[in-house]
Amino acid sequence: xxxxxxxxxxxxxxxxxxxxxxxxxxxxxxxxxxxxxxxxxxxxxxxxxxxxxxxxxxxxxxxxxxxxxxxxxxxxxxxxxxxxxxxxxxxxxxxxxxxxxxxxxxxxxxxxxxxxxxxxxxxxxxxxxxxxxxxxxxxxxxxxxxxxxxxxxxxxxxxxxxxxxxxxxxxxxxxxxxxxxxxxxxxxxxxxxxxxxxxxxxxxxxxxxxxxxxxxxxxxxxxxxxxxxxxxxxxxxxxxxxxxxxxxxxxxxxxxxxxxxxxxxxxxxxxxxxxxxxxxxx
Numbered sequence: 001x002x003x004x005x006x007x008x009x010x011x012x013x014x015x016x017x018x019x020x021x022x023x024x025x026x027x028x029x030x031x032x033x034x035x036x037x038x039x040x041x042x043x044x045x046x047x048x049x050x051x052x053x054x055x056x057x058x059x060x061x062x063x064x065x066x067x068x069x070x071x072x073x074x075x076x077x078x079x080x081x082x083x084x085x086x087x088x089x090x091x092x093x094x095x096x097x098x099x100x101x102x103x104x105x106x107x108x109x110x111x112x113x114x115x116x117x118x119x120x121x122x123x124x125x126x127x128x129x130x131x132x133x134x135x136x137x138x139x140x141x142x143x144x145x146x147x148x149x150x151x152x153x154x155x156x157x158x159x160x161x162x163x164x165x166x167x168x169x170x171x172x173x174x175x176x177x178x179x180x181x182x183x184x185x186x187x188x189x190x191x192x193x194x195x196x197x198x199x200x201x202x203x204x205x206x207x208x209x210x211x212x213x214x215x216x217x218x219x220x221x222x223x224x225x226x227x228x229x230x231x232x233x234x235x236x237x238x239x240x241x242x243x244x245x246x247x248x249x250x251x252x253x254x255x256x257x258x259x260x261x262x263x264x265x266x267x268x269x270x271x272x273x274x275x276x277x278x279x280x281x282x
Contacts, residue, residue: 073233078259088191095269103162110209118221127265181227193272219250230263
């Protein structure tokens with residue numbers, strides 16, 4: 001997700017049927033989430049993000065981006081997926097609903113029901129609210145534009161959620177990766193503001209519906225959606241944010257809930273900078 005091409009228009013191929021041969025059973029439920037720092041000020045500036053293990057600093061101009069991998073997983077409890085140099089976690093504004101759209105070209109039969117339940121559980125644990133804006137023909141992409149006024153109006157692009165075959169997208173599905181998430185953060189008072197993102201599940205490898213024992217779509221959805229609202233990995237296998245699927249039922253653990261509270265409504269309002277100043281030409 002690096003470079004000025006991040007803002008280039010994406011050519012969307014037409015939807016195709018799900019490839020018939022299923023992939024092997026997944027071993028990882030997500031790749032490392034990526035945060036994209038989108039600069040909304042004019043001119044060249046210095047932006048930096050500090051993770052638990054390293055600091056990334058670069059001089060960039062409007063339209064350029066910096067991709068930063070998530071901090072090292074916490075041993076227990078919870079970890080933030082995105083932090084600034086003061087250690088403030090990146091988070092959405094809980095005082096505004098988070099809009100989302102669904103790429104439904106390859107959605108499984110129970111996909112909508114599982115998504116609705118995953119968002120209900122996420123809302124219950126975090127206090128964040130989600131608003132369904134319907135289906136979209138937009139495909140998830142590493143080069144997805146965070147500001148698409150022609151498609152979504154003069155605002156940040158909504159959270160994009162979809163199921164796609166690994167070969168239909170470049171986000172990193174396949175090879176044991178069942179789900180991928182990414183969030184877009186902008187510098188803001190009191191810590192980064194999450195303003196857009198993507199959650200993508202592998203449609204080539206059909207999982208059991210629901211949230212019961214075993215590897216399920218519900219488990220992957222909970223994990224990836226929690227990444228999209230600001231949580232990182234944790235090395236405690238009893239938590240949803242453990243980086244591999246488990247055989248237990250999919251229920252947010254105590255660490256997950258503590259993290260969701262820390263990035264959710266309990267932390268107070270967190271207004272994000274407006275997308276209106278952006279007038280980018282690819």
